[in-house]
Amino acid sequence: MTPVPRPPRPSAFSNALTFGWRAVLKFRHVPEQLFDLVMTPIMFTLLFTFVFGGALAGSTGDYLQFLLPGILVQTVIFNSVYSGMGLSTDLGKGLFDRFRSLPIWPLAPFAGLMVGDILRHLIAGLIILGIGLVLGCRPPAGLPGVIGAFVLLLAIGFGTGWAFLVLGLLIRTPMTVMTLGFTVLFPLVFASNIMVQPDTMPGWLRAFVDRNPVSHMTTAMRDLMAGTASAGTILLALALPVAMTLVLAPVVLWLYRRER
Amino acid sequence: MQDDTGTAAIRARGLKKSFGDLEAVAGIDLDVPKGEIFAILGPNGAGKTTFMRLLATLASPDAGEAQVMGHDLASAPDAVRGAIAMTGQFASLDEDLTGRENLILLARLWGFRGRAARARADDLLSEFDLSDAAHRQVKDYSGGMRRRLDIAASLIVTPGVLFLDEPTTGLDPTARQKVWRLIRGLAGSGVTVLLTTQYLEEADQLARRIAVVDKGRKIAEGTSRELKSAVGSGFLHVALADPAGLDAATEVLETQLGHKVQRNAEDTRLSVMAETPEAATAAITALLAAGHEVADFALGSPSLEEVFFALTGTPPEDDA
Numbered sequence A: 001m002t003p004v005p006r007p008p009r010p011s012a013f014s015n016a017l018t019f020g021w022r023a024v025l026k027f028r029h030v031p032e033q034l035f036d037l038v039m040t041p042i043m044f045t046l047l048f049t050f051v052f053g054g055a056l057a058g059s060t061g062d063y064l065q066f067l068l069p070g071i072l073v074q075t076v077i078f079n080s081v082y083s084g085m086g087l088s089t090d091l092g093k094g095l096f097d098r099f100r101s102l103p104i105w106p107l108a109p110f111a112g113l114m115v116g117d118i119l120r121h122l123i124a125g126l127i128i129l130g131i132g133l134v135l136g137c138r139p140p141a142g143l144p145g146v147i148g149a150f151v152l153l154l155a156i157g158f159g160t161g162w163a164f165l166v167l168g169l170l171i172r173t174p175m176t177v178m179t180l181g182f183t184v185l186f187p188l189v190f191a192s193n194i195m196v197q198p199d200t201m202p203g204w205l206r207a208f209v210d211r212n213p214v215s216h217m218t219t220a221m222r223d224l225m226a227g228t229a230s231a232g233t234i235l236l237a238l239a240l241p242v243a244m245t246l247v248l249a250p251v252v253l254w255l256y257r258r259e260r
Numbered sequence B: 001m002q003d004d005t006g007t008a009a010i011r012a013r014g015l016k017k018s019f020g021d022l023e024a025v026a027g028i029d030l031d032v033p034k035g036e037i038f039a040i041l042g043p044n045g046a047g048k049t050t051f052m053r054l055l056a057t058l059a060s061p062d063a064g065e066a067q068v069m070g071h072d073l074a075s076a077p078d079a080v081r082g083a084i085a086m087t088g089q090f091a092s093l094d095e096d097l098t099g100r101e102n103l104i105l106l107a108r109l110w111g112f113r114g115r116a117a118r119a120r121a122d123d124l125l126s127e128f129d130l131s132d133a134a135h136r137q138v139k140d141y142s143g144g145m146r147r148r149l150d151i152a153a154s155l156i157v158t159p160g161v162l163f164l165d166e167p168t169t170g171l172d173p174t175a176r177q178k179v180w181r182l183i184r185g186l187a188g189s190g191v192t193v194l195l196t197t198q199y200l201e202e203a204d205q206l207a208r209r210i211a212v213v214d215k216g217r218k219i220a221e222g223t224s225r226e227l228k229s230a231v232g233s234g235f236l237h238v239a240l241a242d243p244a245g246l247d248a249a250t251e252v253l254e255t256q257l258g259h260k261v262q263r264n265a266e267d268t269r270l271s272v273m274a275e276t277p278e279a280a281t282a283a284i285t286a287l288l289a290a291g292h293e294v295a296d297f298a299l300g301s302p303s304l305e306e307v308f309f310a311l312t313g314t315p316p317e318d319d320a
């Protein structure tokens, strides 16, 4: 073997792009991961629309219009649990040890992870939207409304993702990350206005639902798709994702650089 | 390529690392000259991995200092990372990607672009006998193939020092031989190799010098021959026809030879240091006189297992 010298050091940006490429490759090789991501929301959409839709909203078509924006929120929030699991898996395999012993920008692997997450949110979101359209959902605000809603959706996914990256960095077993993640998320997602308006709920529950950030996100998504969104609703929906990014991003970076 | 001043590839002084109350590395000094294969031999939990992670900048020491290829761990960690490569105890590959994609990923991270990165990956695949599996996902690789790819992934750029943490643990004998050949080839091309192992035979086979580590401390260091002679030149191995007499026979041998007797794991053989052939003969005679039936005996040099026993008072654990 003849010695191979080191080429000029690549830029931090080039390092990050390389990790983004890794995320894209993963989609090519493991397309079934998308199946996990979209199966539950598809089931929910179908079940709720056809079983409860008529009773809840008068017709299945009207209900679908109401449900779909919230299902999109549910999809990206549940998705971010999987990215925490993926991180925990990678860390357990020693893969990140190799990355950390390379002379590269220390946060590049992480930037790549975010690229993968955004792609996953986008693809899963588009699949759900596609199914909604096939079932007859017609967002009144048309394409601009849908694009606006998707930008908000990605911001929600990006913001909530930090929480699960923290879990992924702290917990060695991916299954525990998943169990913990869903334990926290189930009440948040179901005690929200995703499936029904809280009007008929008992007062204490309605108080919770009205304050639940998931409800704010859902309302803003609905309004964007309906073309009735105000700056206030959108800001309210963004409050939690922004707060989480500000608080948790530094925590994630610190945990990531910390030795294990 | 690297800083070639001086001859030490690794120079460590008093390196320490604790996890809570546990001193995983309790003050280790080490000098490894350039171009050598150096083995760190120790049982599970001895602190081998932790020591290697300190040298690879993956963990920072609580005390002590070290230079790798002339770069100081504390003041120039990035220069150290540029001069080393590490193949950890557990495969550090992306199982979902193909072997070739794993190598291209790393080649790009090192700074090879486009075509050059692909060419580097293909060269390594053919050098490591993996060309046929280039387009298969790593999760479908055998243990031996994985290990080879993992080592190839450490050689994108020829490192000054290659750290190999238990490179053959869990491999079958054929795969192990293949990895051994690879390691010898690397050292032949001038790469310094620091490897850890629980296999005494592996250290003996590969390394010019061996450091024996136990409970975070270096308890001996030298060539395999030096370690053996430090412990004693000759060992008497005795197998009894009737295993029931093992305890009594142990007593006879210890009285006769004045050294502690070691039993093998299967309780079929006794080994004890014998200063001279005459002393060994006298001990066998005494055994026979005491009524033991000796099925087999031999006088040989100590195995590293016996070296380890003599140094620590406990046999190395065999579980991985």
Ligand SMILES: Nc1ncnc2c1ncn2[C@@H]1O[C@H](COP(=O)(O)OP(=O)(O)O)[C@@H](O)[C@H]1O
Pocket: A260, B019, B022, B023, B024, B042, B043, B044, B045, B046, B047, B048, B049, B050, B051
């Ligand atoms: N990250 C860690 N946290 C706590 N204890 C650890 C950690 N890493 C290693 N140890 C402990 O340090 C000791 C040495 O471990 P290690 O260096 O892995 O030994 P070896 O590689 O020789 O088997 C063991 O007792 C192990 O349990």
Ligand SMILES: [Mg+2]
Pocket: B045, B048, B049, B050, B089, B165, B166
């Ligand atoms: Mg180890």
